[in-house]
Amino acid sequence: MSAKALVTYRSAAASRVTLLDSLKTYPSILRKKIKKQKLYAGDFVEGEIIGDQFVIEKIEPRKNLLVRPPVANVDNVLVVMAMRSPNFDSYLLDNFLAVYEYKKIEPIIIFNKIDLLEDKRELETWIDLYQNIGYEVVALSAMQEDGIKKIKKYIQGDITIVAGPSGAGKSTLLSKLLGIDLKTGEVNHKLGRGRHTTTAVTLYPFNHNSFIADTPGFSKVEATYFIDKREVHRYFREFLRYQCKFPDCTHTNEPGCAVEEAVKKGEISCNRFKNYLKIMQFFWKEFDTICK
Ligand SMILES: Nc1nc2c(ncn2[C@@H]2O[C@H](COP(=O)(O)OP(=O)(O)OP(=O)(O)O)[C@@H](O)[C@H]2O)c(=O)[nH]1
Ligand SMILES: [Zn+2]
Structure with a gap:
């Protein structure tokens, strides 16, 4: 049968x-x-x-295939970013988001180690920013149970991977999600670093028909490593709400650019646009007057 x-x-x-x-x-x-x-x-x-x-x-035909980790049909990526130790780096996050948008994998942003924050105002600003763009955001301490339930709800029935910088708390979060003790710092990729070892990937089942990979994805990405520079603008979600004069506008000083207008009006975050321009290696001379 x-x-x-x-x-x-x-x-x-x-x-x-x-x-x-x-x-x-x-x-x-x-x-x-x-x-x-x-x-x-x-x-x-x-x-x-x-x-x-x-x-x-x-x-069955695959909807996508990742190289790192080698997993097919990935629905979500938990992009784990520590707020402290290491300090949060929005440029890194925006590169991650662009790359996974490009790969058609839904990013869920995890702000981790919030227990290390004395003042939560900075965190709240980041949460607002990314929620307004349209991302699911969970702020938590991976050492505690709070927030884990929310993540489980988002990834119910899906295939999910975790990614994020070294030390962000990926292994700690995985252990919490799976309820098993993958020893911190000893997740698959570390074991796989030896010269003669081959990488193996396990998808762990949890809840019903939800699966999560034990091997983390990238710890660092450059959007332009994967995406043609002229295409990067398609993977900044909030830019797609605006129609520029030219349909292939890269928002780098073209006439009739609705995205630059939106930055001027404060509808698009200066920080996101700054990171975008950095990826594009473009210097916009009005930036400093508009975004103080
Ligand atoms: N204070 C605090 N420490 C945490 C939290 N989550 C993880 N850590 C600690 O941060 C360190 C790094 O955590 P890991 O889970 O190994 O991080 P990782 O992202 O898997 O790191 P790599 O294996 O280097 O990619 C460990 O010492 C954890 O105990 C948290 O929410 N709060
Ligand atoms: Zn434009």
Whole structure:
């Protein structure tokens, strides 16, 4: 009898699938006629249980495929940013957001380590900014339970990865989400750093039919490494609300630029626009007069 499953473990040599109805897990192999096809964690497959193995007969088309970590069909990324230790860096966050928008993966912003803040006003400003743009934002301390429930609700039924700078608290958050003790600082990517080790990815199930990868994504990204410079403007969500004179306007001093107008009116955040211009390596001479 044919069954549907999700690939929840993948290394160079082996794979495992989890059945979507019963959540039972089996070691898996590819049927001979599709042996040449690539298989990734996150692949939805069809196949048959033969003995104690799942024989994959068909790999469903992927909606996306990440290289780091190698996971297919990713719905969400938890972009974990510490407020302190290391200090919050909005330029880094805006690069992350642009890259995942480009990859069509929904970013959820996690402001972590809020227990280290004496004054919460700065945090509130950042929360407002990113919520107004249209992102889900959760501010928490990954050492505590508060906020974890909210994250679980957002990623219910989805495939999710975590990303963020080194030391931001990705492993701590993962352990809390999964309720297991992945030792802090020892998540997969660290184990995988040895010379002769290969990287394996596990998707851990939690709640019902929600899966999260144990291997973190990028700790640092440059938007222009992935995205053509002239296209970056498409991945700053709030810019899409405005129509410039030229449909391919890059908002770098073109005539009739509605985005620059919106910055002048205070509708677009100066900080976001500053980060955008930095990505574009563009100096806008009016910036300092408009954004004080
Ligand atoms: N005060 C405080 N410390 C935290 C919090 N979350 C994590 N930490 C600490 O921050 C340090 C880094 O946390 P990790 O979870 O290892 O961070 P990571 O993002 O996985 O780091 P890398 O493995 O380097 O990528 C650890 O010492 C954690 O105990 C938090 O909410 N508050
Ligand atoms: Zn424009």
